Amino acid sequence: AYEIRPRDWSSDVCSSDLVAGFIHVAFNMDSTDPVVGASGAISGVFGGVLMLLRSAGRMSSLLPVAGIWIALNVVFGIFGGTPGAGGEPVAWLAHIGGFVFGLAAIRFFVPRSPV
Secondary structure (H helix, E strand, O other), X not given: OEOOOHHHHHHHHHHHHHHHHHHHHHHOOOOOOOXXXXXXXXXXXXHHHHHHHHHHOXXXXXXXXXXXXXXXHHHHHHHOOOOOOOOOOOOHHHXXXXXXXXXXXXXXXXXXXXX
């Protein structure tokens, strides 16, 4: 079991957003488009929640949604395009970076409760 405190989640959200932003900038150094939003942070939280659900044995119901979400981000991140955004750029690599960071780092932010 995990004890989730607000401080833990806010640390995860902020660090996910920072890492996602750095990844986007690292892969788009020549871009002049501003990067505004919290999608990298939300992606990090999604990755962290998947890991927490996996450790609790409750991830099966979220797998189809997670698979579609990951596939869409990877496809649009590699090939570009933004359906429904009216041609506005989307930081797909920030989504992917935040998600991977959330998968890897959640154990540092949410300690296990003593059983």
